[in-house]
Every structure is written in structure tokens, then in C-alpha cells.
Amino acid sequence: MKLLIKNAKLFYANKLINCDVLIEDGKFKHIAENIVATDAKIVDAGFKLVTPGLIDVHVHFREPGQVHKETIKTGTLASAHGGFTTVGAMPNVIPVPDNIEKFQEQRKLNQANSVINTLQYAPVTKNETSDELVDIEKLVELGAIGFSNDGHGIMNAETMYEAMERIAAVNSHLAAHVEDKNLFNHGVINFGIASKRLGLPGIKQVAETSQLARDLVLAKETGVHYHVCHISTKDGVQLVRMAKDAGINVTCEVSPHHLLLSDQDIVTDDANFKMNPPLRSESDRQALIAGLQDGTIDMIATDHAPHAENEKNQGFAKSAFGITGIETSFPLMYTHLVKTGLISIEKLLQLMTENPAQDFNLSQAGFIKLGQKADFTIIDLDDNYEIKRTDFLSKGTNSPFIGQKVFGKIEQTYVNGNCVYSK
Template identity: 50%
Template structure:
């Protein structure tokens, strides 16, 4: 029997920080408490009063392999996740080729297992080739092991295709995770349609391009009984629609990104594509609505939409640069610093939105929750000392973030997956 003992940590107990040890046996949590002991040959880590949490769960990342390994690989992206305290991540299917057949799906899962530093759940695309024209064979993909479906990076424009896909997915109680965007209404916008876009002379993306697609898909979800999950919700009107749909009993869930909680278009300093993402940073009112929706339960969880690109790509300005920023390595610290330390929401809430909530929403049996018998998926954070966000310390290939130089609390110290140490800050110091 292999044992690991985590000593002298703290965890949240009934809303308060309390001293805690964790005993791990053969990759499972064997005990959680104080003054725990282990075998003489156990590996012991002194956590130095740092915070112990369940391993975080990120339901929305882009690992870029195969097809775009100049931006990221499974190895670098999963190590970035471990660096941020994430022990389970779900990888989107915008790959080349995408895993739209059982054979390709099996091959992708094999790559994930071979190179992944953390647990990786692979998305299947909703449509063949992610072209939005014909649904994949859901039954075959399900038999191959697919449990999450998304064409993320592109909204499915044809309502009949969404209807057919939801009909199939409902039979297996599988979610469709939707990048809600009507391309005709988006009108080629690269930034939120508003005063900042006008000031910068850039084409704006109206909020209705997101909201209209969500409205359409909510109605289809109601008709089919499918689980409709909205990726990276960003507008006040979208959140109001989802709130109303939930009140009607429609099976709708949604996520919000850290950047839509932390920034608005008014924070964009100039034509700097480190602030370019899709959906774009919206108005301050929308940012506040995202926070309110999270606090009242309309928004179910937080997901990073970790989207790495090369430095060269992101230095071309809003018109020519790709959408997206990295988020795996900064999410917990940024949100803890801005919102928990300022009393806007609690540490209990933040931990749940980043671990328990995605586990519940997507029925993720393999993600641990610090309970005896659970997988020993554990994160340890330093919430007492400030650090500076420095992209040259990232494990991701992508350095594209607007948060460079931010001073934060909550840096990751150690991360364990099934009891195995997969990130240790001591190794980087």
C-alpha cells in the first residue's frame, strides 16, 4: 500500500479555514482531519499552512493538438492546467483533424492519456468536420466514449442541424455545449459594439449575435428535452434569458469565464489584441450582470476558455489577431484576489464554481471532492503571499493574457492527480 501524507494545511470547514491533513492511499483519499499519521515509508509533504482544495475542474480548454501545436500541445496545456490547480480539464474539438468519428475520437483520447499531466475529458464535435452542416453519429461517438459535445469556436448557424443534434443527444442524456453566435448578426465584429469600438474605429459585434442564438437554442432544447449548456455567456440579456428558461424548467446550464468577470471593454487600453476574445469583453453593465448571475445561481460554473496563441499572432492588433487568451494558470489567483479578498463572494463559493459545480453539471464521476474514497485530486494554494503574473513562468506555450504584471494572492503550490504530484512550486524556484 502506497501512502502520501499532506500535513499542516488548511481547508474550508463550515465556511471557515481550519487546520487539516490529508492521507492518501493508493491514489484515493483515505482520511481528512488533523494530526493524521502514516506508515514509516510514506511520502510526507509539509504544506506550511497553505490552502487545500479539491482539484479544480475546467470544462472548457483548447489544447490545439493535433493541428496547431505551434500554439499549444497536450503536454504543455495539461501542465499549464496543473500549474493552475486544475486536475480535470475538458478539451474542445477545434482540432485538425477534429475527432468526429469513433476512430479519431479513440486516437485523440489515446494522445490525451499518453501526454496529459492531468485528467483530460475529450469533447466530440457536434457536427461533421465542425462545419455546422450535419450532426455527427452521436450513438457511435457515445459508444466510443464521448460524453461532451461542442463545436466551440463556431456557432451552429442552421437551426435544423441543432434540432437534429439535440434530438440525438437527448436520447443519451448528453449535453450540447454551445458557442452561441449568429454570424450574420455578429457582422464581422472584433470587439463589443459600443462606444469603445467607435472610439477605436473597429467593427463592433452586437450583443444580439449571442442572445438571439441562445433564445433559438433554448426553444429547441425545450422541444427536445436536451441538456443545453451555454459556453462563456457574456451579456446581461443572455443571462436574463437563461434565468427565465431555468424558471420554466428547461434543462439549460451555462458558464462564465474569469475574463468576463474581471474586465469590460472600457478596460481595453488601445488596439491590443491581448484583450481580444470571442465573445468579446462587453460593457461594464454586462460584466456586473455576469457577477450577479453567478451569485444568484443563474450561471452554474466558471470555465477558463484557455485559448493559447503565439506571440506573433497576438501582436497584430484587433483586426488581424485571433480570438482568445490563456487562463489555466491565472484563474484561481485572479478571482480570489479580486472577489474573495474584497468580500464580494466567499472562498467556499469560488472553490465550488471551479470544482464541485462543473462536476455536478456534467456528472463527472472521476473528479474528486476531498471526500474519503474519492480520487486524490487535490490543489494547494498560497493565499497569504502576493506574487506577480509573469508569462515567462507559464507552462503553456501561450503568453497571451491581459493580466501581465498583476499582483495576486492564491498562487498554486502543489497539485496532485490520483495522489501523484503533478505540479510542485518548489521545482520552479
């Protein structure tokens, strides 16, 4: 089968070029102007953006165990709707895939139900909460994208050190939710202006930064690729910046909601603004943008966390942490970062394609290359529309961005040259 994309504004070799793209047998075959292929199906891109499929290294698909929130099928359909062709699924499902048998079952579920490429994390420790390490070496052989205890900080430094040593030895990645639960103080919101106004228990920034500082020292000692999930504080960005300057093998991600919102935006007890880590201060938000601009922050990841409506309508004190995000990520980032001049479109695409592919050794994702499988997305950057709950393909509609006007409509998403989403 041949597919010819005519009149593409293609993100290729770190720049935008006007060209045609020929795809044959699910792979990129030819890139040039005015390609003629009489036996190909033709899609006229109309000089809309054609980019490598977006990559999100941090999503939650809830299956098995919590399918009322999301399933692998709905989560990957939502991902395709958002322009994503490759995602890293966190292991906080029930049961946690913390041994060989359960991990193999999880991968089979992913493969049977995904419309995109769903890569699977393994936990660092049994059940994500113990100090007993999983069979790191075997789980890497079985295809784990990396290791993460997801929403749980690893409290025991000895456990973390041993995990880093073993993960480094197999050239894998440790993705850390940095949180000292002893400093979390049963908080539900950032300790700051909103927590005081609403009378809610606050989460201090030191709960993130104290464990991050410890882990960076351990990462320096072990040489592991240490990846910081959803960084949220000014001091955290500075710690990563200093660690990179010192040659430590560290990368980090930031979520769209932390880039665009602060606790100043929380005006009522609305749990659509409740996530972990929480929305921080405006100075923290500005530091995150600066970290994105100077390369301290390597990528954007949504931390897509769908919940049922009754789990998010009980106010901060009783509702679940997390928001859905994979369907709104690109248009929000394009509208608020690129169109405002904070970063270039090329920079945004690097953050959402090339950088995660390189940092997580994803050889078949993140780039448009001849001979590589044809995962790509067509986006109309000029299409201005409103984010509506009824447009979501995810089961979760728990988003503080509903009602916002954005630019950057996902037109079509392709995996292996096959269309998996079309508006």
C-alpha cells in the first residue's frame, strides 16, 4: 500500500519544509517536492503541519482494575485525538505489573487494545510501595520502557540506591515521582495563597525538592538515567539545572497544567484544579517556563489522569488527584507558548517528539526518517476552536481547560501509515 501526503509543511531535520511525503508498506519512502505516485492514495495536507507523531512518556490508562475511569482502548483513542502515536503507560493499575507474569499480561492487554504504540513501565518495587525491588533485569528483557513507582516517592534511600545501580547496569531509566510523604502532610493543594483562602491543608514545596536533591546525589553516584516526572517548583528546576551542569545523567518533564496555571487560578473549591504535584505559585510557573526555554526541562508530558465525574466533584478535600490532558496538550502548548512568542514551533515539536524519543531510546519514534515506520500527525495550526467536554474521546473529562479557545486542531493521526484518528 502506498500513501502520498501532498503539500505538507513538514517538521523534518529540526526545521519546517514544504514538500510531499511518500509512504510505502507503512514506512517513509520518499520526501521531496512534487512527488508523483499514480498508484498511491493521496491526502492533500494543504500546507498544514505534518509532524512526527507526538510522544507522551507519562500517561495512566487505568486498565486493568479501574476501567470506569479509562480503558486502554479509550486512552489510546484519546491519545490519537491529541496527535500522539507513542505513550509510556504508568504501572498504577490493579494488579501492579510487578512480576514477570503480570507484566507479560499487561503488555498483552496493551497490544490487544491499543490503536497507537503503548509502551509499558514496570514499577521499581513490589506493589509500588514496598522496599522489595522487582526483577529489573528480566523486566527490561520483556520490554519495559523504564521503571517508576509513579505516584509514590521512594522513601528508603538504600532502596533507591540499589534500584539505580541495577537500572543503570541494564541501561534503562528510572522515572521518579519525587515526593517525601513525611513532608506531604496529608495536603490536597499547594501550601500558599489558595490553601489559606480555602482553609485546606497545603503541600509544601520541600516535599518535592528534598527528595529530588537526595536522588540527584544518588544518581551522580550510580550513573543511572534519572528522569524527574512532572517537575513543579522553582527550586526543583534549579536543582536539575545544577545537576546537568555537574554532568549528572538527569532529564525532566513538565506538564501543561503546571506551565499554564498557578494556585492564583484556583478561586473556588473546584477539584478539576487538584493534581499531584499541585499547582504551585506564579513564581514557580514562571521558573518552569524559563526551564523550558533554556533546556533544563527536556520534554512535555501530560500525566494524563482520567477520573469518573463523581470522583472529581467532591471538592479538594475528598476528590481524587489528577486531570485528563492528552487531548488538549498540543493545542494548549501551541496557543500559550508558541503564539505568545515564548518558544518557537520547532522548539515545541522537539519537546514533544525528538527529545522524548532520544532520552528514552525510542528508535522508531519521534523523527521522520526514510525507512522508519510512518507515525505522523497532521495539524491545522490556524484552526481556532473551543475545548469542549463532548469532544473528548477519553472517559475522563476532568479538565480545568474546558471552555478555553485554542489554536492547533489535530486533523489526522497515523500509525504505521494507517489513519487511527481523523476529525
